[in-house]
Amino acid sequence: MLESKLKGMLRSHARLAEVYAKAKERYLRRKFGSDYMTSVFGHIWERGLWDNPESLSGAGSTLDNSLTVRRKLPDLLRKLEVRSILDAACGDFNWMQHVELGEIRYTGADVVPGLIASNQLKYGREGREFLVLDVSSDELPSIDLILCRHCWIHWSFSAIKNCVANFKRSGARYLVATTSPHVEKNRDILTGQWRPLNLERPPLDFPQPLWRLPEDMGNADLALWSVDQLPH
Numbered sequence: 043m044l045e046s047k048l049k050g051m052l053r054s055h056a057r058l059a060e061v062y063a064k065a066k067e068r069y070l071r072r073k074f075g076s077d078y079m080t081s082v083f084g085h086i087w088e089r090g091l092w093d094n095p096e097s098l099s100g101a102g103s104t105l106d107n108s109l110t111v112r113r114k115l116p117d118l119l120r121k122l123e124v125r126s127i128l129d130a131a132c133g134d135f136n137w138m139q140h141v142e143l144g145e146i147r148y149t150g151a152d153v154v155p156g157l158i159a160s161n162q163l164k165y166g167r168e169g170r171e172f173l174v175l176d177v178s179s180d181e182l183p184s185i186d187l188i189l190c191r192h193c194w195i196h197w198s199f200s201a202i203k204n205c206v207a208n209f210k211r212s213g214a215r216y217l218v219a220t221t222s223p224h225v226e227k228n229r230d231i232l233t234g235q236w237r238p239l240n241l242e243r244p245p246l247d248f249p250q251p252l253w254r255l256p257e258d259m260g261n262a263d264l265a266l267w268s269v270d271q272l273p274h
Contacts (some may be wrong), residue, residue, distance in 0.1 A: 099133030
């Protein structure tokens with residue numbers, strides 16, 4: 043009986059937390075308008091809130107935690123005959139700079155102007171550029187594949203759905219994104235927070251991926267979808 047009551051209280055608390063997150067995000071979006079995403083992630087970047095000594099983009103962007111992805115991603119890109127990719131969001135480019143892309147044209151996108159300026163200065167060259175973009179709403183460059191690793195785990199459901207719609211408008215052929223198949227029920231958050239996310243569960247309802255790769259951090263995969271198959 044006590045265990046049942048405790049579970050009920052936890053479920054009630056989780057529902058209240060989601061309601062609060064949705065209400066606060068609506069308020070902040072009205073307050074900041076089109077600058078909302080920049081204000082959220084700019085604050086995180088400027089203050090180093092993900093607190094990792096190697097990467098300002100957090101633990102998922104360290105070399106140890108991206109080892110398998112760095113080894114396997116080029117093989118996938120070759121098999122798909124990808125000629126261009128959009129890294130959404132690219133963060134500080136800590137791990138991606140070590141991926142062998144060959145002649146593939148790379149565009150890194152992020153909402154933080156200072157971060158993009160730093161990336162362009164350090165890493166920009168012919169065939170590799172960095173752009174200030176809100177990938178959930180801004181018009182995206184013409185590319186073959188969108189890489190969305192460890193991004194949506196920090197976004198609210200509404201922001202993710204807007205982003206999926208924008209990806210579908212972009213004309214890209216493929217999406218590679220982070221998903222956690224062990225998660226049975228997704229929960230909503232305020233954009234900028236974190237939770238694991240199973241893209242195949244409601245309210246996102248992605249189809250079964252065409253390919254998946256277990257990540258080094260555990261409990262998450264990098265998975266591939268055809269953009270045409272993504273839900274509306």
